[in-house]
Amino acid sequence: MHRGHNANDLVGSLEELGLSRYEAGAYLTMIRKGSLAASEISYYANLPRTKVYSTLKKLEKKRLSIVSQSKPLICSAIPPEEAFREIVKLYERRSKNMKKIVDRLQRITEEQRPKASEERRYYILDPTSTLEKMKSLIANSKSSVYAILDSWGIQLIIQCKLAMIKAITNGVNIRLLLANQCIGNENLPSLPEDIDLKIGNVAANMIIIDSNNMVAVDSSNGKAALFVSIDIFGLSQLRSFETEWNNALEVRQIVNMRPNIVMKANRLVKILENANIFGQISKNWDEPTSALIKSAQKLGIDIFDTGIDEMLTIIDCALRISCSGGLTHDKINNTLSIRSKVGSESVSRWVLLLATYLKHVGNDPKIIRDFKLNGVEDTIHIKLSKPIS
Numbered sequence: 001m002h003r004g005h006n007a008n009d010l011v012g013s014l015e016e017l018g019l020s021r022y023e024a025g026a027y028l029t030m031i032r033k034g035s036l037a038a039s040e041i042s043y044y045a046n047l048p049r050t051k052v053y054s055t056l057k058k059l060e061k062k063r064l065s066i067v068s069q070s071k072p073l074i075c076s077a078i079p080p081e082e083a084f085r086e087i088v089k090l091y092e093r094r095s096k097n098m099k100k101i102v103d104r105l106q107r108i109t110e111e112q113r114p115k116a117s118e119e120r121r122y123y124i125l126d127p128t129s130t131l132e133k134m135k136s137l138i139a140n141s142k143s144s145v146y147a148i149l150d151s152w153g154i155q156l157i158i159q160c161k162l163a164m165i166k167a168i169t170n171g172v173n174i175r176l177l178l179a180n181q182c183i184g185n186e187n188l189p190s191l192p193e194d195i196d197l198k199i200g201n202v203a204a205n206m207i208i209i210d211s212n213n214m215v216a217v218d219s220s221n222g223k224a225a226l227f228v229s230i231d232i233f234g235l236s237q238l239r240s241f242e243t244e245w246n247n248a249l250e251v252r253q254i255v256n257m258r259p260n261i262v263m264k265a266n267r268l269v270k271i272l273e274n275a276n277i278f279g280q281i282s283k284n285w286d287e288p289t290s291a292l293i294k295s296a297q298k299l300g301i302d303i304f305d306t307g308i309d310e311m312l313t314i315i316d317c318a319l320r321i322s323c324s325g326g327l328t329h330d331k332i333n334n335t336l337s338i339r340s341k342v343g344s345e346s347v348s349r350w351v352l353l354l355a356t357y358l359k360h361v362g363n364d365p366k367i368i369r370d371f372k373l374n375g376v377e378d379t380i381h382i383k384l385s386k387p388i389s
Contacts, residue, residue, distance in 0.1 A: 030077035091220030127222030200248035
């Protein structure tokens with residue numbers, strides 16, 4: 001019993017470091033038992049057989065294990081000190097940065113306060129108190145709940161689901177601004193549908209309730225600073241949230257997509273953002289270059305091994321992430337349409353990628369229209385030489 005209790009504690013601790021429950025169980029099993037076959041890990045860690053291979057691949061991707069290429073597949077855990085060295089360093093930096101932020105904010109508060117004014121304080125909460133306080137504040141909110149969250153923050157906020165539902169029922173506006181790495185997070189589909197979700201270039205865990213209470217959470221240890229009267233600091237954070245929110249991208253429409261599709265789409269977005277596209281584009285759109293495909297292959301994405309239905313889904317998802325656009329397939333007219341709300345440069349990148357792919361699979365594309373809809377949305381149509389089966 002004592003060992004089981006400790007195992008549960010360790011699983012919970014590993015979840016705080018970003019592992020899922022299945023990943024944590026598999027890793028602990030390999031630490032205790034040594035190198036094991038996938039079936040043995042499934043047995044000892046009590047993992048469903050349908051989940052064991054995907055779990056082991058995720059551990060390998062996170063550099064927590066080594067998976068042999070032999071049959072049967074053998075998996076070994078990387079020693080904890082080596083495996084978690086970078087994660088521990090990251091959390092230490094986050095903790096130091098959070099303390100610096102709080103210290104700076106405290107100095108700003110003190111500088112702005114007249115000598116005869118009342119001193120304002122914040123409270124430090126342990127992880128259990130943090131969760132309970134957040135549930136209470138959200139459930140009893142009157143007008144708004146705004147939050148900036150990373151992947152650790154999502155695990156925290158999902159535990160406040162009932163409180164959020166109560167708040168939404170009472171007419172409270174809930175906006176969650178998520179860090180880029182949260183795309184494809186397995187907890188997103190569990191969030192209530194009436195929450196507004198966006199993805200932005202943010203990295204923190206900050207929750208503001210009714211423009212009055214604020215909770216800043218340290219993702220390295222679960223502790224939080226609770227500000228019960230946010231004053232100048234809170235107004236500054238609120239303005240910062242509004243700015244980031246206006247610049248962020250809608251994410252609700254990709255929440256229910258398969259995680260592997262979202263992951264590939266996100267990687268393609270980063271590749272295209274860094275690629276020198278327009279130096280590669282031919283003046284004749286009917287002769288797309290393969291240079292971009294080769295660049296993607298160098299970065300580990302073999303686009304030509306992807307089926308056409310999956311490729312269209314990936315590009316549609318990528319367009320939703322990067323430019324609030326999308327891809328539609330008009331089967332009657334045998335036409336693909338690529339849309340972007342952030343300008344022709346963005347949509348041209350994806351047309352180049354798709355046209356190169358189509359030509360490779362023997363479906364020669366032809367660009368037939370290029371126009372801006374209502375001065376807002378750029379759309380390019382691709383006429384296919386033959387139907388997509």
